[in-house]
Amino acid sequence: MSPKRPVVVHQPSPGGGRRVTVEAVNLGLAQEPRDVEEFLRRAGLEDVDARTSDLIEWRGGGPDVWPE
Numbered sequence: 259m260s261p262k263r264p265v266v267v268h269q270p271s272p273g274g275g276r277r278v279t280v281e282a283v284n285l286g287l288a289q290e291p292r293d294v295e296e297f298l299r300r301a302g303l304e305d306v307d308a309r310t311s312d313l314i315e316w317r318g319g320g321p322d323v324w325p326e
Contacts, residue, residue, distance in 0.1 A: 265303070265311075267294055269318025270325040276318075291321045 267288065268277040275287040278297050285297040291308040298306045306313060309321045316323075 263313055263315040265294075265298065265306075265314045267308075267314060267316050267321075270323060272325070274325050276324065290324060294321075 264281050266279045268279070270276050271287075275289050276294075278285045278288050278294055280298070280301050280303070285301060286293070288294045288297065294308040294314070295306060298308075303313070308314060
C-alpha cells in the first residue's frame, strides 16, 4: 500500500469542476490542472506539476478527466 498523499483531487462533480483538498482542507473547485497548481501554490506548495506529482491522489480519473 502506498503512503497517503496529502493532496486529493476529487472525482468530477456533475455541476462541473473537481474539488481540491490538502489534508482534508478544501482549497477550491478546479476546472483544469492549472487551477490545481494555483491552489497548491497559494497553500505554500510551490512548483508542483499537477500532472506528474506524487503528492496528488487523483480520484475518479487522472489529470486529463474533467467534466464538460
